[in-house]
Amino acid sequence: MHALPLILLTAAAVTGTASQAAQAAKARTMQQVLETTTAADWRQPDPASTLYLDLASGRVIIELAPGYAPLHASNIKTLVRGHYFDGLAILRVQDNFVTQWGDPDAGDAAKARSLAAASKTLAPEFERAIDARLAFTRLPDGDVYAPEVGFSDGFPVARDPKAGKTWLAHCYGMVGAGRDNGVETGNGSELYVVIGQAPRHLDRNIALVGRVVQGMELLSALPRGSDAMGFYDKPEQRLPIKSVRLEADVPAAERTPIELLRTDTPAFTALIESRRNRSDEWYKLPAGKISLCNVPLPVRSK
Amino acid sequence: MHALPLILLTAAAVTGTASQAAQAAKARTMQQVLETTTAADWRQPDPASTLYLDLASGRVIIELAPGYAPLHASNIKTLVRGHYFDGLAILRVQDNFVTQWGDPDAGDAAKARSLAAASKTLAPEFERAIDARLAFTRLPDGDVYAPEVGFSDGFPVARDPKAGKTWLAHCYGMVGAGRDNGVETGNGSELYVVIGQAPRHLDRNIALVGRVVQGMELLSALPRGSDAMGFYDKPEQRLPIKSVRLEADVPAAERTPIELLRTDTPAFTALIESRRNRSDEWYKLPAGKISLCNVPLPVRSK
Numbered sequence: 001m002h003a004l005p006l007i008l009l010t011a012a013a014v015t016g017t018a019s020q021a022a023q024a025a026k027a028r029t030m031q032q033v034l035e036t037t038t039a040a041d042w043r044q045p046d047p048a049s050t051l052y053l054d055l056a057s058g059r060v061i062i063e064l065a066p067g068y069a070p071l072h073a074s075n076i077k078t079l080v081r082g083h084y085f086d087g088l089a090i091l092r093v094q095d096n097f098v099t100q101w102g103d104p105d106a107g108d109a110a111k112a113r114s115l116a117a118a119s120k121t122l123a124p125e126f127e128r129a130i131d132a133r134l135a136f137t138r139l140p141d142g143d144v145y146a147p148e149v150g151f152s153d154g155f156p157v158a159r160d161p162k163a164g165k166t167w168l169a170h171c172y173g174m175v176g177a178g179r180d181n182g183v184e185t186g187n188g189s190e191l192y193v194v195i196g197q198a199p200r201h202l203d204r205n206i207a208l209v210g211r212v213v214q215g216m217e218l219l220s221a222l223p224r225g226s227d228a229m230g231f232y233d234k235p236e237q238r239l240p241i242k243s244v245r246l247e248a249d250v251p252a253a254e255r256t257p258i259e260l261l262r263t264d265t266p267a268f269t270a271l272i273e274s275r276r277n278r279s280d281e282w283y284k285l286p287a288g289k290i291s292l293c294n295v296p297l298p299v300r301s302k
Numbered sequence: 303m304h305a306l307p308l309i310l311l312t313a314a315a316v317t318g319t320a321s322q323a324a325q326a327a328k329a330r331t332m333q334q335v336l337e338t339t340t341a342a343d344w345r346q347p348d349p350a351s352t353l354y355l356d357l358a359s360g361r362v363i364i365e366l367a368p369g370y371a372p373l374h375a376s377n378i379k380t381l382v383r384g385h386y387f388d389g390l391a392i393l394r395v396q397d398n399f400v401t402q403w404g405d406p407d408a409g410d411a412a413k414a415r416s417l418a419a420a421s422k423t424l425a426p427e428f429e430r431a432i433d434a435r436l437a438f439t440r441l442p443d444g445d446v447y448a449p450e451v452g453f454s455d456g457f458p459v460a461r462d463p464k465a466g467k468t469w470l471a472h473c474y475g476m477v478g479a480g481r482d483n484g485v486e487t488g489n490g491s492e493l494y495v496v497i498g499q500a501p502r503h504l505d506r507n508i509a510l511v512g513r514v515v516q517g518m519e520l521l522s523a524l525p526r527g528s529d530a531m532g533f534y535d536k537p538e539q540r541l542p543i544k545s546v547r548l549e550a551d552v553p554a555a556e557r558t559p560i561e562l563l564r565t566d567t568p569a570f571t572a573l574i575e576s577r578r579n580r581s582d583e584w585y586k587l588p589a590g591k592i593s594l595c596n597v598p599l600p601v602r603s604k
Contacts (some may be wrong), residue, residue, distance in 0.1 A: 059548055088374045093523075094475050095518060095519045095522055095523070096475075096518070096522070126586075126587075141446050142444070142446055143446065144443050144444055144445065144591050144592070144593040145591050145593070171497060171499070172398050172499045173398075179586055181583050183586060189399055194475060196498065196499075196522075197473070197474045197498075197500055197595050197596060198499055198593075198596075199498060199596070200589065200593065200596070201577070201580060201585075201588075201589040201592070201596065203589070204373055204586075205584075205585055205586050205587055216397060216398070217397045217525075217526040220397055220398070220525060220526075221397070221500075221523055221524060221525055221526055223519075223523055224519040224522075252352075255471065275503070278503060281483050282483055282505055282507075283503075284428075284485060284506075284507050285428075285503070285506045286503075287447055287502065287503040289446050289447050290446070290503070291446040291447070291500075291502065293499050294499060294500075294502070294503065295499070
């Protein structure tokens with residue numbers, strides 16, 4: 001249909017050098033990798049840790065990461081079950097950075113919505129101890145910010161083995177809990193999602209709590225706010241939130257069943273390889289490398 | 303005005319360790335760096351290499367990079383001076399990837415707009431020889447994809463000193479010339495801009511031709527297309543282009559005068575340092591590192 005599509009998903013590779021050609025010949029395309037997956041390569045997100053953020057434009061699905069931010073995940077569930085977010089709004093969209101939502105009146109004690117049974121402060125879950133029981137599929141090409149990077153239970157993570165610490169990484173689509181200057185001031189009542197180049201300098205400075213697994217375009221394509229830091233300057237620019245619910249609390253008929261590719265399998269390792277060395281005909285010089293936030297995390301309807 | 307802004311631009315650093323605190327104490331904030339710049343730290347883009355892409359929503363300003371893609375820059379100027387883009391449209395917006403514009407009928411020889419005096423094919427300007435006359439401000443923290451990265455004449459670039467090659471890097475806001483499978487099929491009549499995580503695997507596979515220096519949000523916040531690769535499936539979803547003009551051809555009264563921070567000065571090196579070690583009070587653990595596509599390239603109205 002079109003003369004100059006930027007990417008064509010077609011056949012074998014024409015590469016820059018003989019060694020690269022040999023490398024690429026071994027690599028399958030991501031599509032080929034996905035076509036050979038079996039049911040065991042996929043998992044359903046836990047309905048008790050999956051949020052439905054419903055907007056007039058559609059549904060955003062967020063998988064929480066209780067393995068990395070258990071207190072935040074628990075507090076967010078308490079907020080959600082108390083209908084805290086229903087009728088609140090998207091308040092901030094800063095280009096190449098974040099979209100953020102919560103209570104527009106949070107700064108005004110007289111008007112702010114009550115957190116009810118949820119905590120106002122939480123211990124700062126910015127990193128956690130490395131535990132041998134945590135799955136870790138390490139990427140082979142290094143990272144600018146951390147000694148090691150890879151994937152753990154479907155999330156992009158970084159590690160510092162010397163310090164014995166690991167943490168979720170600020171990649172596109174990751175969701176975090178906004179905080180004020182105090183490290184305990186984040187409680188999950190104001191959330192942001194990364195919509196631009198990975199702001200990895202935020203890693204270990206703020207609690208990431210999960211990841212958007214479907215509906216990202218409903219948060220990334222919003223008009224940018226013109227106030228400082230991308231806050232909307234007029235209340236009518238804010239996008240209302242219809243509701244945020246736990247999947248577990250939603251009747252079966254209203255659920256959106258999805259499956260996520262596991263990140264601790266040979267299929268996922270093959271997927272990484274397919275993206276390190278693109279073998280589509282369009283590519284002339286496969287990179288032979290991949291950066292953490294460039295690895296796609298496939299999702300399919302169930 | 304707000305309880306939990308994600309970023310507060312305030313005073314001194316409270317850091318994680320003594321060595322990090324010492325490092326951060328030396329670092330100024332980006333705002334402090336910008337406040338101490340002088341006129342000599344700024345430059346005006348060359349009007350003969352600056353494009354105004356005018357949409358109903360406003361003006362996008364693109365600085366071409368003739369130092370890296372001279373044939374493409376020249377062909378794009380020929381197209382622009384022949385009013386090639388006027389009345390064409392934005393055809394494709396793929397989430398976390400690119401926004402692309404050109405002729406919707408490019409694939410239909412009977413209906414496609416003529417390129418007139420412009421070339422239909424161009425030699426592939428995917429990289430160029432390193433030349434000692436090219437300015438290069440190298441970043442200290444490495445890169446996943448290339449041996450060296452930094453900035454040259456206001457553009458993010460990568461280098462392979464052993465191969466003697468350098469190339470523009472696919473960071474947020476970079477503009478490239480779409481091509482088909484043949485390496486000479488890109489001619490600048492269909493252009494894309496990066497709107498998500500840097501797709502660095504495209505480096506050296508396609509000609510980058512410049513960078514959006516103002517108005518990025520007019521291209522990044524558009525509705526995503528629902529066809530394959532983000533093409534709009536209905537013609538009415540395409541966003542019309544009013545005109546693309548060279549700044550040099552625009553009457554003075556209609557110009558948008560801007561200045562860009564030079565990237566070969568001590569001020570720019572200080573800016574990089576201010577972003578490697580954030581000294582705002584909000585940050586508890588300055589990264590001490592920065593990745594190529596996370597360095598901001600300041601622009602101001604003149």
